[in-house]
Amino acid sequence: MNPIQIGVVMGSSSDWDTMQHAVAILQQFGIAFEAQVVSAHRMPDDMFRYAEAAAERGLKAIIAGAGGAAHLPGMIAAKTPVPVLGVPVASRHLQGVDSLHSIVQMPKGVPVATFAIGNAGAANAALFAVALLANEDPALRAQLNAFRAEQTDAARAMTLPVNA
């Protein structure tokens, strides 16, 4: 079996609706990944252990999704040199603006690559992880190029009611 390359973590199982879009992309590209709930707030010791072990375990990137006071991506980034891709999950009361601000406003020196709120952000975080891996993997690069070409064809084929 291929060693796990990408870790997907989220603060709660309630984030799955969003984070499944990251997982779907990783599956589509055949990336070996793991997905689990790890909360900085509710299970800080587990979160520290996960982050501390990530580099040695060979993870190439960690996609971390959380909502509200979304400290998970930043706290993981504080404990590992492995690149952390943060996904703001839409929150019930503030629609994810709180999540976005919590993730994006990291202090200088501890970066988290921050994506858009919600499903598209989750998918893009996974595509970004694929792009990172593709730097060292020509077959994966070809797969990514094919994905992009399909997307271009689909956009070119778009029609509008006014032209029908």
Ligand SMILES: Nc1c(C(=O)O)ncn1[C@@H]1O[C@H](COP(=O)(O)O)[C@@H](O)[C@H]1O
């Ligand atoms: N932001 C965090 C963290 C964290 O950052 O450690 N742990 C849980 N949460 C978030 O709390 C929200 C509500 O969680 P529940 O639905 O379990 O109450 C979720 O979006 C989760 O990411």
